[in-house]
Amino acid sequence: MAKRRTGAQIIWDALEQQGVEHVFGYPGGAILPAYDALLDSRIHHVLVRHEQGAAHMADGYARASGGVGVAIATSGPGATNLVTGIATARLDSSPLVCITGQVPSKVIGTDAFQETDITGVTLPITKHNFLVTKTEDIAPTIRRAFHIASEGRPGPVLIDITKDAQQNEIDYEPDDSPIELPGRFRTGPLNPDDVERAVEILASAKRPLILAGRGIMMSSAGSRVLDLVEKTRIPVATTLLGIGGFPATHPLNMGMMGMHGEAWVNQAIQNADVLLALGMRFDDRVVGDPKKYATGALKIHLDIDPSEINKIIQVDVALVGDLSSSLDTLTPKLEIQDLSPWHHFIKDLKGDSAVRDIQALPDSGHLYAAHVINDLWRLTEGKALVATDVGQHQMWEAQYYKHDHPRKLITSGGLGTMGFALPAAMGAKVACPDEEVWVVVGDGGFQMTAAELSTCKQENLKVNIAIINNGYLGMVRQWQEFFYDKRYAATPMQNPDFVKLAEAHGLHGIRVEKRSEIEAAVGAARAEEGTVVIDFKVEREDTVYPMVAPGSTIETMIRRPTDTLVKTEKS
């Protein structure tokens, strides 16, 4: 039965029809009709303090839940403030639907108050976007947007809805017919010849490696990857976004690859004869110099996006499709073989790495980020959901917090967005209220979106925030140390008192300056009902080791010096 509904009411009806329970947003003139109708919807709205926070929260919500996150903003500055969050979601393939208000259709193109061509602005950073000027197009567009955001390789979709389209009333009847996108690349069954070739290559492999990426999470293929590894005993290296796709504490998980990956992992990749890439895209942070990347290895690439095949690295076999179903085809055909010489080889590669680990250094009275994160991992029994920004703290988290389950590390990988962690963690907490959620963040990035502490308070969201505070933009400082002759231009930071900042928001703040204080602080934070900010005053000029200099061959790593000397090693 058709009912008289305004466009504004239809927005919420259509979102409810998609199963949406929470949205993140900020009102304003051009989206006011929708906000008025919000009061009659059962959808919960989280009022953010800046629209960038809304986009990151929706992103964190999507990454934690596996569903689609929704962000809402007004026209003009409200819409443009979403841009960083949309670009972040785009590069990490996170499904978002962003709804923005637009000036009335009659004044579009006249430089009206708060008018921005947001579909033009977001064209290159969305999977798709829509401008809706007619009330009857609202519901079908929202349905299409959810479909597009989540199908194939997921990504952000923006819907810009004019104010008059929200205000007008039409006869509305919900539609749930299937969505058809006629021109989409369809992933049919795998080509049997390609599967055969992959099986042959793997059958004769003596030194194979699995490269595990975020596609494992997107396809919920974790158990299938585990089956594959248990059957074939092929060692696994993960990308940053692949962390958790395969248990970190599994004996065949070697650890993270790439710029700040474990040295032995990168060396193993360079020595491999077969690379089996699962839902990863050979990003430059993973590959280093593509001309010198794993030159002795045959490469098999499983990915859902055909435009990732042969983009950076030329592969020998490509299996394009959903990872889970591809593995269902591939794994049963693989034979069991003895890889123990290869396992021993990798063990030898580890060599003196343990000695270089900061955990092995005597307690000098200094507080190192690695200590903080290692203790956090131990005290939360590795079960927390952790969100990080970008930079040194992100790499230390990836190295020292051993995630055994998918969707437990939420980090801005592709775009490397500062200010992502806190709002993303909040979105994750909204999606998964029973999870223990931690934010691990630098002092620089935290200040980019620290205003969302108010949102935490207003929404009674419980997240724990570990600020890795070294008083520097640490990763930039590290690059200046290595590549700019220690000229620290614009990296030292004078910070506010983070404990007082927490208190000003009605939240609890704790300062930690010694390693011996970590355990008590983490315990207190976990016990506290509300959000807690812990200001970890860590060693100011600590460095993330090992490191591949940008564009270098990945086995050429700068290692943590065993004495006071930084030296570059080649294996």
Next chain:
Amino acid sequence: MTEPSQHSRTFVVLVDDKPGVLDRVASLFRRRAYNIESLAVGRTDKPGVSHITVVMNADARTARLVEANLYKLVNVLDVQDLSNVPSVTRDLALIKVQAGHDKRAEDLQIEEVFRARIVDVSPNALIFEITGTEDKIDSLVDVLRPFGIVGLARTGRVSMVRATSEAVPSLEGVG
């Protein structure tokens, strides 16, 4: 990036005939740093479907990526790489040349040799219309240059697969 295997490639892209779709296609070429040599857009026999002919210089690997990326655009319905498919390609040009009465006989001769048409005549100038391959149009331009070309407008290539051949199905594995 310049490799010996690079050559001019023509893609025929069928897209939704909706506002902003050309922008999406052009934006893809821009942001992936693919350089467009020629671009022609127009309607097809099917309502709601537009025909885009894009010409670019690319090796086989890049061509495959262009095709795969085009398919990621929601408004793209079909992509054909005409490089290895028999096809017909035409270009149309309007060329305005200075031509007093003393040159008219010569102009008419050229018109006939090139099977061009003179579509506008004024006391001091003529406009030639020519349809054909790029080469043919290029040579007419060369021939007319000594007369003094005062205006030149070209459509860019428009291409279509020949009726006798089926386009190679796209994206089946990798080469």
